[in-house]
Amino acid sequence: xxxxxxxxxxxxxxxxxxxxxxxxxxxxxxxxxxxxxxxxxxxxxxxxxxxxxxxxxxxxxxxxxxxxxxxxxxxxxxxxxxxxxxxxxxxxxxxxxxxxxxxxxxxxxxxxxxxxxxxxxxxxxxxxxxxxxxxxxxxxxxxxxxxxxxxxxxxxxxxxxxxxxxxxxxxxxxxxxxxxxxxxxxxxxxxxxxxxxxxxxxxxxxxxxxxxxx
Amino acid sequence: xxxxxxxxxxxxxxxxxxxxxxxxxxxxxxxxxxxxxxxxxxxxxxxxxxxxxxxxxxxxxxxxxxxxxxxxxxxxxxxxxxxxxxxxxxxxxxxxxxxxxxxxxxxxxxxxxxxxxxxxxxxxxxxxxxxxxxxxxxxxxxxxxxxxxxxxxxxxxxxxxxxxxxxxxxxxxxxxxxxxxxxxxxxxxxxxxxxxxxxxxxxxxxxxxxxxxxxxxxxxxxxxxxxxxxxxxxxxxxxxxxxxxxxxxxxxxxxxxxxxxxxxxxxxxxxxxxxxxxxxxxxxxxxxxxxxxxxxxxxxxxxxxxxxxxxxxxxxxxxxxxxxxxxxxxxxxxxxxxxxxxxxxxxxxxxxxxxxxxxxxxxxxxxxxxxxxxxxxxxxxxxxxxxxxxxxxxxxxxxxx
Numbered sequence: 001x002x003x004x005x006x007x008x009x010x011x012x013x014x015x016x017x018x019x020x021x022x023x024x025x026x027x028x029x030x031x032x033x034x035x036x037x038x039x040x041x042x043x044x045x046x047x048x049x050x051x052x053x054x055x056x057x058x059x060x061x062x063x064x065x066x067x068x069x070x071x072x073x074x075x076x077x078x079x080x081x082x083x084x085x086x087x088x089x090x091x092x093x094x095x096x097x098x099x100x101x102x103x104x105x106x107x108x109x110x111x112x113x114x115x116x117x118x119x120x121x122x123x124x125x126x127x128x129x130x131x132x133x134x135x136x137x138x139x140x141x142x143x144x145x146x147x148x149x150x151x152x153x154x155x156x157x158x159x160x161x162x163x164x165x166x167x168x169x170x171x172x173x174x175x176x177x178x179x180x181x182x183x184x185x186x187x188x189x190x191x192x193x194x195x196x197x198x199x200x201x202x203x204x205x206x207x208x209x210x211x212x213x214x
Numbered sequence: 215x216x217x218x219x220x221x222x223x224x225x226x227x228x229x230x231x232x233x234x235x236x237x238x239x240x241x242x243x244x245x246x247x248x249x250x251x252x253x254x255x256x257x258x259x260x261x262x263x264x265x266x267x268x269x270x271x272x273x274x275x276x277x278x279x280x281x282x283x284x285x286x287x288x289x290x291x292x293x294x295x296x297x298x299x300x301x302x303x304x305x306x307x308x309x310x311x312x313x314x315x316x317x318x319x320x321x322x323x324x325x326x327x328x329x330x331x332x333x334x335x336x337x338x339x340x341x342x343x344x345x346x347x348x349x350x351x352x353x354x355x356x357x358x359x360x361x362x363x364x365x366x367x368x369x370x371x372x373x374x375x376x377x378x379x380x381x382x383x384x385x386x387x388x389x390x391x392x393x394x395x396x397x398x399x400x401x402x403x404x405x406x407x408x409x410x411x412x413x414x415x416x417x418x419x420x421x422x423x424x425x426x427x428x429x430x431x432x433x434x435x436x437x438x439x440x441x442x443x444x445x446x447x448x449x450x451x452x453x454x455x456x457x458x459x460x461x462x463x464x465x466x467x468x469x470x471x472x473x474x475x476x477x478x479x480x481x482x483x484x485x486x487x488x489x490x491x492x493x494x495x496x497x498x499x500x501x502x503x504x505x506x507x508x509x510x511x512x513x514x515x516x517x518x519x520x521x522x523x524x525x526x527x528x529x530x531x532x533x534x535x536x537x538x539x540x541x542x543x544x545x546x547x548x549x550x551x552x553x554x555x556x557x558x559x560x561x562x563x564x565x566x567x568x569x570x571x572x573x574x575x576x577x578x579x580x581x582x583x584x585x586x587x588x589x590x591x592x593x594x595x596x597x598x599x600x601x602x603x604x605x606x607x608x609x610x611x612x613x614x615x
Contacts, residue, residue, distance in 0.1 A: 055527070057527060077531070077532060077608070077611060078531070081529060081530075081531040081532075084527070084528070084529035085529040090527075092527075096524045096527060096528070098221055098521060098524065100221070100224065101217065101220065101221065105217055105220070108217060109217040109218070109221075109525075109528070110528050110529065112217065113528070113529055113530060114529070154528070158529065
């Protein structure tokens with residue numbers, strides 16, 4: 001997948017608004033592979049909705065969203081499963097980790113599906129993000145900031161054309177946010193992947209091609 | 215797989231699964247046992263006939279007082295037999311062939327100092343009409359041993375009449391089979407002694423029966439050349455003994471019928487009804503237990519909905535997510551099947567023992583039907599389980615978000 005296009009897309013809940021002032025909604029927008037995008041948003045402007053549309057778990061929108069030339073409304077279960085394994089990675093705002101599994105098990109759950117990373121590389125990522133001592137702690141006992149980093153490692157355990165990050169640094173300090181930015185940039189450049197980051201306040205510092213207001 | 219299982223096994227209720235397991239086991243055992251029991255017991259009544267018991271009439275000409283005096287023949291001519299064969303209700307006709315020589319049989323059990331000898335007669339019918347299944351029912355010209363079938367009520371007459379009044383030992387069917395009879399056959403200027411064995415007891419044929427092959431052989435050897443060759447009794451296989459055309463035909467021709475009214479037909483029918491009822495109860499229990507399993511699995515899926523959703527979101531396919539639950543139900547079903555077959559087997563050895571003593575030499579019923587029905591139930595239930603679970607997981611995918 002090289003291109004994600006939004007044509008006149010609008011969440012259905014906004015359909016009865018009189019006026020939409022947005023760089024994304026009701027516009028034609030293109031996200032190209034290999035480029036980094038920042039979508040800044042105020043609360044309630046449909047930031048998580050955008051991620052859920054792109055990731056295929058909600059479709060309550062108007063307009064058209066295409067991956068390359070394919071309208072994503074036409075994609076079947078098998079195609080979505082394939083996309084989520086091979087071309088689209090996401091870091092959810094609510095993380096969606098499994099609280100009863102350890103941090104490592106959460107990551108391996110994904111990696112055993114894709115077989116993308118070696119266990120040693122995964123361990124290195126844990127150390128680089130400062131949670132090397134938390135690998136075997138159940139996720140339920142980690143702080144939200146620590147969980148965010150676990151979720152990032154999980155998101156990196158797959159091949160990707162695009163990486164979606166929904167408020168990835170909301171609970172991270174400067175040092176960890178910079179680490180995350182560095183790791184992401186390395187991973188993206190290695191795969192030639194595009195990155196789409198949403199942010200409500202604190203930004204993930206990347207070399208953005210384009211910044212948009214939602 | 216291990217991580218998924220670790221995730222999804224939460225909320226599994228052992229009590230619910232045990233409930234399903236026991237209920238399904240109950241149902242399955244009842245279903246399989248009733249099938250197996252029918253297979254084993256039915257031959258007791260049908261004596262090896264097919265599932266549907268055939269009906270027979272034994273037809274003879276009326277013996278009238280006048281006829282006895284004028285020496286009127288009581289035998290059936292070829293034309294008589296053909297006429298009966300042509301009737302619509304007739305499935306087949308077999309002739310009773312009487313012995314045309316003198317027979318006397320001696321019975322000895324030296325151990326108890328008992329020795330009896332009596333004049334007899336033999337009759338034969340085609341083998342297909344013999345209601346006793348015995349491997350010994352053949353005559354070998356090289357080693358002549360005469361297998362004999364006697365009516366079961368002869369034995370009863372002896373046991374409950376003769377033996378009691380003379381303080382003689384009562385004889386079981388099994389012991390009778392062990393007796394060696396001395397058969398003396400004479401006629402046509404010859405006289406020979408053969409060994410004889412009682413190989414069975416007939417409820418249908420009220421005569422002393424020998425194999426047709428023996429009868430033909432002995433008749434050519436010992437009978438006078440001018441002896442009568444015509445049968446005096448016929449056994450007629452009919453499709454429905456309640457057919458009123460039979461009664462009319464017999465009356466018109468002046469024949470008498472001795473119906474094979476041994477009630478085996480009724481008994482088998484009752485057996486079939488009872489087995490049918492038990493089978494339905496078993497199936498009902500199986501159905502309910504299946505319902506318990508589905509409810510239990512649905513509840514489990516419901517409790518794990520969020521996890522399942524998240525698994526689907528991180529790239530697991532619905533098939534992969536459904537797999538642990540499907541494997542769980544299949545394992546349970548296979549366990550139930552194996553255990554119920556084992557239980558049926560165990561119960562069977564127990565009642566077969568009783569059955570064997572009731573009727574020695576009864577052909578053992580086959581287990582195949584029971585195994586096949588059990589397997590079909592297993593496969594049917596498992597397929598349904600697998601599909602239902604998959605549908606439920608697909609539904610979680612559809613209601614994403």
